[in-house]
Amino acid sequence: MTQGVSPIRKRILIVDDDPTYVAALARALELSGYEVATADNGARAKEVLDREIPDVILLDILMPELDGLRLLRILKEEKCPCPVLVVTSVSKRTTYVEAMVAGAADVLVKPFSFPYLLKKLETVA
């Protein structure tokens, strides 16, 4: 599902396989002034990214087909200029380290407070 992108609003790509979460987060971000695109796994996200680069990517790790860490490594290899905010439910320190090494701008562990997410987006975008 790809939403229309306004040139004046910051564009965010949400990559997560939980449709309820994606729908809620996308609408909440839109209401907060962001333009949002979504993908339910790494492969779909890659297709979107091949067409246009968003300002921030909110990337989950545990996903079917192409998982978040792999996509992150691909983006790093391709020198994608878009900052990636990893949002994951895996709270292990090793995951944090792996994500940062793979090129994440930061790691957010679910559940997070929405205002905190907005702050982070402002920081990295």
Added chain:
Amino acid sequence: MKSPAITPTHAWPIRYGGPVLLTVLSWTMGDLPPLREIDAQFYDTIVRLQKPGLFDEPKAVCVGIDELPAEGEAEALTELLVLLRAAGSSVIVFASLPGPDPAAFLDTAAELGNVVVGLPADEGAASEMESKRHEVQLALLRRYPAALFGLAAAPPAERGICRRQNTVGQACGVTLEGVEVRATRLVHGSVPPSETYLVRFRGPAGAIPWIPCGRVLSGEIPPAVLKNKAVLVGRASGPGLGSFETPTTAAAMPMPQLEYHANALDTLLGGGAPEAVGRGAALLLHALLVAVSLPAFVIAGPRWIGQVLLALVASWAGMCAALLYFSGWWAPLASPAAAITLLCVASARSQALRESQSLRDLAAEAVSSMKDRAAGAGSSTRDGEWSLILHVLVQTVEAKKACILLRDPRTNGLSMLIGLHCSADDISHPLTSASSSPYRDAHAAMRPLAVPGFFLNAGKSDVQHLVPIYASSELKGFLAMALDAARRESLPDYDEILAAYAARLGEILGGSEARWVVAEGRWGPDEPVDSRPPDHVLSAAIAVINGSLSTAEGAIHSVDTCIMAFDVFGQLLEINSPMTRLLERESIVPKQMTAFDMLMALSEFDATKAKAVLRKVILDQSPVVFPCRFRSRQKGRFMTHVKPMSIRQRQMDRHDSVLPRGILFEIIDTTESALSYELKHRLLDHLNTTIRNKLATISVCASALQTGRGSDQDVESFAQASQTTVTELVDAIVETEQFLAPERESSDFDQFPVRVNDAIRSAMDAVAPRAARLTGGLSLDEPSFGALVLGSAKRLEHVFAAILDYLLEDAMDDSEIAIRVSYSRECVEVEMANAGFGVPDEILQSRLGGASGGDSPTVAEVRDAVRSVGAWGGDVEAGSGVGLGTWFRVRLVRYL
């Protein structure tokens, strides 16, 4: 139980010398009259059993001349001679010279040929009449050819029974061959080489045809009856003629001498005379029989040796009978039987001695074993072990100095058995008498006694104790120890510990003494050897004792867990089979190790930590548990429990106290429970992730609702999303609870959320040795995070291993096997493919469908794997092409 120690070099004279001696002895005994008589009786019995019809027709007949008057005897005999010759008799033997003038008769005999005339044998002192007869006969011997005369002597008798005939004898002072030999020589030239030979009797008296001469002279006898027969002519009775008992005659009917001669001649002419086994052959038979009997007696053992003896003697008698009956060989019976009997007696005696010795060894060992088990450190304690014991003791309580003083019961003096960090010179009190202070005081107190300054060069703040050691209420010596005061303060039960150690030392010292007494060949300290209890009583007593001990041992050996027990001094007491096997696989030799060594081997403790653990177990009586791993079972999980063994005992001060007796090591295999824990842990991990995910949704919705932005439709959407997420969350928790229920045992793990990645990696490890031949090996492409699927952890590994094995068998050497894992929301797919030879696809499908019989084990495993995956709700696809290789796609239901 040890067997009597006879080394091979010492054993051979005993083992082989005895039987050789016995063989020679019994062989020479064969000449003893009683044994010869037994053999003779046996011979007679068998000969009597032989039926006359067994032999061919008699070669000899007798013609009786008892009816002839003395006058004209010579003429009648001459006529008879002519008639017999005319009838075709092969040889004619006249048992005596006809009287009074035999010249014409002898002339005719000499002229006709094949005639032998018997002369009587010389008998003792010659009378005048006898002398005259000698002169006449000598004149005849000179006048006529010597071949015409033979000796007609009575046969030799053995205890009244005649069985033989002599080949030569004396007549008129001249050596003459017997008439039978002379006649045989005339018929076919060969005669027996020995001086005597056994006669083969046709039967009782009368068995040889007896024809009165009147019938021959009157021509009544058809010539065919006499043709080719040896005819013996003589009287049945008369002066100088006897009758004889033979093996075949009845007591009331002895055999006339003429018939005896006829039987003897018949024997020589017929051949196949019985023959006694020669001396050399008899010796060989003795040796053979002894050689066969000896192992038979050994194998039979004391219980069956009598029966074996009877069987052997009976067998030998049977063989002797058969030999004589069928082939005419007379083998000795009595002396070999005597040899076997003597051997039996010797063997039984030897076995009894060995058993007796074994019983004594058993007694010594049982006593020793008893002491060992009761005393723990063992009654065979040697100097090195005393040192070890003291070392452990010092290490346990961290004593600065310690020594064991031994009391000599004869002099009551003391001597130092072993000392650590001290010598006898360091003791301030003389050792000359155990009755002097402070030894007397400690003995009177019967408990640890504080003796300041006992060791000359101990520290000023050191606490020093003297503890009496008793065994069977007898003072054996003292244990002296010095340790730092601060350390003493940290050990509130120090006195009890010292008392316990002293009690154990007493048991060991008592045990050592008992061992020594038994080893010296004395049953008890004051009892002479002869007062030992009878062996059977001892045996019964030992059986009872062993039974009791075995019950205790049985407890250790009957449990499945690995158990071993050490004495408080750290020496191994008991170890069960599972523990032995486990340690063997790890090349750990427990019998060469102390408890301290074992602790170091099983744990990752350093020496200080290991000592601290031992102190905790022995002194604080507290168990210690630590995990351990073994090389031989890399995937296994083990916990070692080190527990104190103690007994509650009324001590010297009459208060109940707990005495440390030993240390128990128990290694428990926790692999199954560890797997259960691991699976449940991962499931919780998964639940944690799910909860975090769902909470993130709820949190976003709550924030959005809180801000009040958005339309009513947005509000409704957020509320709906929250509600949906809560429902999903509750479902996830409920499902997880089912798997985490405590009543779920390992057998329920056939259907459990398991990590597919772990199973794949384990399978790859399992087939790695076989995959080594592939240049490309095994390559794995998998997502960063493993997903959970429903299945059995162990079985899932087998599923992948079976498929990999199939692909390996089919793969070319210069290829690789590629494994790719991918997830969708519903399932996990594992693709495995080789660049192999491949088979037509229909064959592969047929194999997987199980249609074809006689598949290889690998194919059967794959088919099982397909069935397992189906049982978990998944499926397996596969395809193959010749020259293309084979691929499998395993789809497993994902646990969300």
